[in-house]
Amino acid sequence: MSEIGHKTIELPASITVRDLAQLIQASPIQVIKILMSNGVMASINQTIDFDTAAVVSSELGFEASMEQPDVVEEKETGEIPLWRQLIANEESTQLIARAPVVTILGHVDHGKTTLLDAIRHANVAGGEAGGITQHIGAYQVELKNHPITFLDTPGHAAFTAMRARGAQGADIVVLVVAADDGVMPQTREAIAHARAARVPIIVALNKIDKPDANPDFVKKQLADMGLVPDDWEGNTIIVPVSAKQKKGIDDLLEAILLVADSMEIKANPQGRTIGTVVEAQVERAKGVIATLLVQNGTLELGDAVLAGSSYGRVRAMFDFRGRKIHKAGPSTPVQIMGLNDVPTAGDLFQVMQSEKEARQVAEERKSQAHETQISGPKASLEELFSRVQSGEEHELRLIVKADVQGSLEPIVNEINDMKSDEIKINILHSETGNITENDVMLAAASKAIIIGFNVQPDGSARRTAESEGVSIRLYDIIYRMTEDIEKALKGMLEPEFREVKLGHAEVMAVFKITKVGNIAGCRVRDGEIRRNGKIRVIRGGQQIAEGEIASLKHEKDDVQNVRQGFDCGIALKNFNEFVQGDMLECYILERNG
CATH class of the missing domain: 3.40.50.10050 (Translation initiation factor IF- 2, domain 3)
Incomplete structure (x- = not known):
C-alpha cells in the first residue's frame, strides 16, 4: 500500500487483534481478513504472536520490530510489574538475574496442593526430600543449579488480595488444569486474575495418568480462552504432569526457567532492600512472625523494617527450612521476628535508616488508613x-x-x-x-x-x-x-446512589381512618423512622410493598423522625393493606462519593 508509505512500528511479543488494529490505524475487520488470507483464523479479542502481527503490519505498510521487555510492560500493559518498579532507579550495571517467583492457581479439585507437594519433596533446594519441617508460605526448589521460588498461597483470592494492596509477588503463574475434568469456573477465574496482573501463564495439565484423561479436549478449551498451546503454534506452554505419580515435574520446572529467561527478571542485591509480606501471625512464645519475600537488596539481621503500618528490628531470621540465617538476597523467602504488629499479606516492606524513622512512617500510615476508611474514594x-x-x-x-x-x-x-x-x-x-x-x-x-x-x-x-x-x-x-x-x-x-438503612418498626395494630385510609400503629425496634425516608413492608420475611411515607405521627403530632423504643403512626402512599406483625424497614438513598 504505497500511499501509506513504509513506517516503523514496535510490537510486543503478543498482541490482540483489536490492539494491533488500533496501533496500525486499521479496522479490526481489515486485520482479520489479512489473517484469514494467510491461513490464520482469529477473533477480534484473540492474541496473536509477533511474527503473525508483523506480517499483517507489513501488508498495511508498516515495518515491525519487537519491543524490548521494559517497554512492553510500560506501553503495552499499562501496569508495570512490581519488580520492574523496584529496580527502576537501580544502576543497570548492578542488576543480576534472580530466581523467578511462581504461584500456582487453578480449580479446587485439580491437584494444586498435590502438585506443590510433589515439587517440594522432589526438588527442595539444598537438601534431601521431605526436609521441610514447617509451613512458611514460600519455599525454593532447584533445577540444575537454578533456583525457583514458589509462593504457597491458598489460591487466586490470596494472589489478588496481594495485588489489591499494591504488591505483585509472583512473576509467573502456573495454572493447574485436570486432564480428566477440563476448564472449570475457578479455572476461568484464575485466568482472569493472572491476566489482570499481566503475569505470564504456564499450564500444568495434571492427572494425565487417569484413564479418562482427554488432553486434546482440554487444550481446545484453553485455546478458546486465548491460551493457545505452543504445539498448536500458540504461545502458551502446556506441560503434561501427574502430581500423584510425580511425572513431568522437571519438565514443568524447565518451562518456568524458560519463561523466566525470556522475561529477564533482575534485581540489585546491593540496592535498596524492599519486598512483599507473604503471610504473618502471632505465636505465643515468639510474638509476631512474618514471612517476607525479598525482591531487591539484601535483608540482614538487625535491619529496621517497615511493613505496611507495622515496624520493628529484625531480631531473628529463618529460611524456609527453619534454619537461622543472617542475610537474604532477592527472591529469597524468610521468616522474621521483631515486628510490633501483624502486617497484612501483600503489604510492601522496606528497610529504613532507623527504627525511629520506621515507627514514624508506620504511625502516619495508620492515621491515613483511618481517614481513608471514613471517606475513602470509591471506584465508580x-x-x-x-x-x-x-x-x-x-x-x-x-x-x-x-x-x-x-x-x-x-x-x-x-x-x-x-x-x-x-x-x-x-x-x-x-x-x-x-x-x-x-x-x-x-x-x-x-x-x-x-x-x-x-x-x-x-x-x-x-x-x-x-x-x-x-x-x-x-x-x-x-x-x-x-x-x-x-x-x-x-x-x-x-451520580450513583447507595441505600442506607435507618431502622425497623413493627406494626402493633392497624387503625382505619375515614378519608385517610389505614394507619399502621408501630413501635420502632431499632434505629429510627424518618419522614423523608422510604419504607419497605416485610411480611413473613418477604417484601410485599415499598413506598414513600404519607404521614408520620407521634401521639397526635406530625414529626420528622421517631427513634428506637417509641410508638408512632405511619401511613404510606398507595398502600393500605397493613397486617399486625408486619415489619417496616426505613431507608434513604445517599449519593456515592
Missing part, C-alpha cells in the same frame, strides 16, 4: 470521566456477570463494540452466576467496576465491596447498562 463509573480528563485513567476495566450464557455473550459483544477516543474498554472477566467475593477482590486489585445483569451480589461480596470501595452496578435491561457505560465514556453519567 461517574468518577471515571474526571480521572480521564486529568490524565489519571486511560482504561475502563469491567467485570461482567450475567444470569445465563444467552445474556452474557450479547452483553460482552455490545460492550466490546463501544468506542471512545480517550478510554479503552477492557473486560477482565465475564461469567454467568451471582457476584462473588472473588469478583470483588479482582475488581479491587484492578480498579475495575462490576456490571451485573439479572444477578445479585452475595452477602460477603456486598461487605467486601463496601470495605474495598468497589462499585457494583446492577441492571435488568441491556440497553440501560450500555447507555450508562456510554454516558460514563462521555462524562455524562448521573
Whole structure:
C-alpha cells in the first residue's frame, strides 16, 4: 500500500487483534481478513504472536520490530510489574538475574496442593526430600543449579488480595488444569486474575495418568480462552504432569526457567532492600512472625523494617527450612521476628535508616488508613470521566456477570463494540452466576467496576465491596447498562446512589381512618423512622410493598423522625393493606462519593 508509505512500528511479543488494529490505524475487520488470507483464523479479542502481527503490519505498510521487555510492560500493559518498579532507579550495571517467583492457581479439585507437594519433596533446594519441617508460605526448589521460588498461597483470592494492596509477588503463574475434568469456573477465574496482573501463564495439565484423561479436549478449551498451546503454534506452554505419580515435574520446572529467561527478571542485591509480606501471625512464645519475600537488596539481621503500618528490628531470621540465617538476597523467602504488629499479606516492606524513622512512617500510615476508611474514594463509573480528563485513567476495566450464557455473550459483544477516543474498554472477566467475593477482590486489585445483569451480589461480596470501595452496578435491561457505560465514556453519567438503612418498626395494630385510609400503629425496634425516608413492608420475611411515607405521627403530632423504643403512626402512599406483625424497614438513598 504505497500511499501509506513504509513506517516503523514496535510490537510486543503478543498482541490482540483489536490492539494491533488500533496501533496500525486499521479496522479490526481489515486485520482479520489479512489473517484469514494467510491461513490464520482469529477473533477480534484473540492474541496473536509477533511474527503473525508483523506480517499483517507489513501488508498495511508498516515495518515491525519487537519491543524490548521494559517497554512492553510500560506501553503495552499499562501496569508495570512490581519488580520492574523496584529496580527502576537501580544502576543497570548492578542488576543480576534472580530466581523467578511462581504461584500456582487453578480449580479446587485439580491437584494444586498435590502438585506443590510433589515439587517440594522432589526438588527442595539444598537438601534431601521431605526436609521441610514447617509451613512458611514460600519455599525454593532447584533445577540444575537454578533456583525457583514458589509462593504457597491458598489460591487466586490470596494472589489478588496481594495485588489489591499494591504488591505483585509472583512473576509467573502456573495454572493447574485436570486432564480428566477440563476448564472449570475457578479455572476461568484464575485466568482472569493472572491476566489482570499481566503475569505470564504456564499450564500444568495434571492427572494425565487417569484413564479418562482427554488432553486434546482440554487444550481446545484453553485455546478458546486465548491460551493457545505452543504445539498448536500458540504461545502458551502446556506441560503434561501427574502430581500423584510425580511425572513431568522437571519438565514443568524447565518451562518456568524458560519463561523466566525470556522475561529477564533482575534485581540489585546491593540496592535498596524492599519486598512483599507473604503471610504473618502471632505465636505465643515468639510474638509476631512474618514471612517476607525479598525482591531487591539484601535483608540482614538487625535491619529496621517497615511493613505496611507495622515496624520493628529484625531480631531473628529463618529460611524456609527453619534454619537461622543472617542475610537474604532477592527472591529469597524468610521468616522474621521483631515486628510490633501483624502486617497484612501483600503489604510492601522496606528497610529504613532507623527504627525511629520506621515507627514514624508506620504511625502516619495508620492515621491515613483511618481517614481513608471514613471517606475513602470509591471506584465508580461517574468518577471515571474526571480521572480521564486529568490524565489519571486511560482504561475502563469491567467485570461482567450475567444470569445465563444467552445474556452474557450479547452483553460482552455490545460492550466490546463501544468506542471512545480517550478510554479503552477492557473486560477482565465475564461469567454467568451471582457476584462473588472473588469478583470483588479482582475488581479491587484492578480498579475495575462490576456490571451485573439479572444477578445479585452475595452477602460477603456486598461487605467486601463496601470495605474495598468497589462499585457494583446492577441492571435488568441491556440497553440501560450500555447507555450508562456510554454516558460514563462521555462524562455524562448521573451520580450513583447507595441505600442506607435507618431502622425497623413493627406494626402493633392497624387503625382505619375515614378519608385517610389505614394507619399502621408501630413501635420502632431499632434505629429510627424518618419522614423523608422510604419504607419497605416485610411480611413473613418477604417484601410485599415499598413506598414513600404519607404521614408520620407521634401521639397526635406530625414529626420528622421517631427513634428506637417509641410508638408512632405511619401511613404510606398507595398502600393500605397493613397486617399486625408486619415489619417496616426505613431507608434513604445517599449519593456515592
